[in-house]
Amino acid sequence: MADQKASKPAWEKIVSFWKSEGQIxxxxxxxxxxxxxxxxxxxxxxLVCGTWPAIVTIESESMVPHMDVGDLVFVVAxxxxxxxxSLEEGNVSGYEKFGMPGDVIIYRxxxxxxxxxxxxxxxFWVEEGEEITVTAGLRTGTYTAPHAGYITKGDNNPVIDQVGWSNYRNLGGPIEPVxxxxxxxxxxxxxxxVGYLPLNIVPVIIIVVSLMVLHELYLRSRAKREEEKKDKKV
Structure with a gap:
């Protein structure tokens, strides 16, 4: 009785499948x-940035003119x-970033x-219980920090973040010192x-997929025409 042909090892089957030209x-x-x-x-x-997300997109005009809607920003730790x-420290050291003293930070x-x-x-940095004077237009008031952290502000905004919203995006209260x-x-x-791409990711995906489908249809149509030409010659 003839020996049955030994089946291929699993890894050979995987390699064979991987190298095959089938659609799947x-x-x-x-x-x-x-x-x-x-x-x-x-x-x-x-590795380079040391944080995540390492890229963010500007979605509003709060940092105009130093950052515009659609700008893609690289973030580092x-x-x-x-x-x-901070801006306060930058005024002393002479350090500037994006047109003004101090760093632009990305925070939750x-x-x-x-x-x-x-x-x-x-x-600038505040300590818990520290009071600062806040001016908005013709009105002046006092803000007391609930805890230590950075006071933040959009370069194009009239007031600091910590008094800009009474309930920021249903956060349950105002933005606190960072x-x-x-x-x-x-x-x-x-x-x-470049940031307009992720801001409009759905239409971009639709356009890309549509182009891929059209390209595939074009290739199939061309291949069919070439086959028909060969058949006529025969």
Missing amino acids: PSAIREIVSVLVTVGAVVAVLL GDRYGTMQ PNGNTELHPIIHRAM KKEWIIGKAMYKIPL
Whole structure:
């Protein structure tokens, strides 16, 4: 009786499947390639920037004229590439970033991880119970810090964040002084307009997918015409 042909080891089957030219293996290779590329980019950003997210998009005009809607901003940890400084400290040291003294920081309002981070300038540090004078137009009042943290403000906003909203995006109250652990990082560089892509990600995806489908239909149509030409010659 003839010996039955030994089945291939599992790893050989996997390699054979991976190298085959079928539609499913090709699709899997494309997906894996994209995932590996994305993973490599994320790893490099984490290594260089030391924080996450390492890229944010400007969505409002609160930082005009130094940052505009659609700007893509690269973020680094507060202790990377120099110590983080407030506007008050920048006035003393001469350090400037994005057109004014001090750093522009990215922070989670009241430490809330569900809300979109805010990107505003760190103005100065306050201690718990410290009172500061706040002017809004013709009105002047006093703000008492509930705890220690940074007072922040958009360069284009008339008042500091801590008195700008009575209930910021249903946060349950006003924005409090920014604790160090709420800070994601500081803004390092910006690229104008590129941020419009993530701001409009749904229509961008629809356009890209539509172009891919049209391209695939075009390739199939061309292949069919070439086959018909060959058949006529025969």
